[in-house]
Amino acid sequence: MTDSFCKQSIEENIKDDINVVFYEKTDSTMVQAKRIINEKSFSNIHKTVVVATEQTTGKGRLGRSFYSPGDGGIYFSVILSDGIIENPAIITASVATAVCRAIKAIYDKDCKIKWVNDILLNHKKICGILTEGIINPVTNKIDTAIVGIGINIFVDAKDVPVELQNIIGGIVENPEQIKKTQLLCSVVENIFDIFSESKNVKNALVEYKKKSALIGKKIKVFPVIGQMDNFYYCFVEDISEDAKLIVRTENNEVKYLDSGEVSIFSKTVTE
Ligand code: BTN
DSSP, X not given: OOOOOXXXXXXXXXXXXXXXXXXXXXXXXXXXXXXXHHHTOSSOOTTEEEEEEEESSOBOGGGOBOOOOSTTEEEEEEEEOSSOOOOHHHHHHHHHHHHHHHHHHHHOOOOEEETTTEEEETTEEEEEEEEEEEEOTTTOSEEEEEEEEEEESBOXXXXXXXXXXXXXXXXXXXXXXXXXXXXXXXXXXXXXXHTTOHHHHHHHHHHHHHTBSSTTOEEEEEOSTTOTTOOEEEXXXXXXXXXXXXXXXXXXXXXXXXXSXXXXXXXXXOO
16 A cells, blocks of 8 residues: 555665664554653764654644554654754744655645644645754753644545534545655755755745745634634734744734734635
């Protein structure tokens, strides 16, 4: 059904010098990445990727679960630990750009990004990104980030829970086209290429804006997570350099959003 996907295939295909930790099945690669950091499993934990063929308790944002069945997707966490991490939102945005670049390189498909962490293809979510910062107890600053990435390459509609059927999709329509190793290696290489230089991060953020599925749209904002009856509508004007969503409310007030949930209300204003 799929290409060979294991520690060896990843190590053979990846161009960077990276620590690869591979599980056939685990609870969550986020949990395993935290364990690796706590146990200092490598002399240099920066550039470690923790991969699982299947996760039994995949974690999404806001404490939600992330649907991670084995066959058609790739689930992995990347450890970044190369200096102080000022803004986790910039990390998420840069990684979203890296995922889009990799999907373009391997599948020649152009994705959109729904601020801040969802990658969309044909209006369906094909990838979610979860960034967690680890605070150094000595400096009290975030010096390590774990970025979890789940990509659905192929989704068999009959296996998808009913409540997710209109929401999640895959990159390809045929399981023969699954290329887990190539896609994972390309995402990881793109991530470390972006974080190798600050000018690359700046370029990635420019690209992130261009791929935004929200700029120019009317959206519904839920400012308090979990309170779905508390919302307002606004128009998305831009995304700031620090990855905040710049919106104009119906009262003509400009707000910079750095948290909260949004959904697209109108399909198009500028298209
Ligand atoms: C979201 O869409 O809310 C974020 C989803 C992040 C899922 C990935 S899959 C690999 C890593 N391990 C997890 O448990 N979660 C992240």
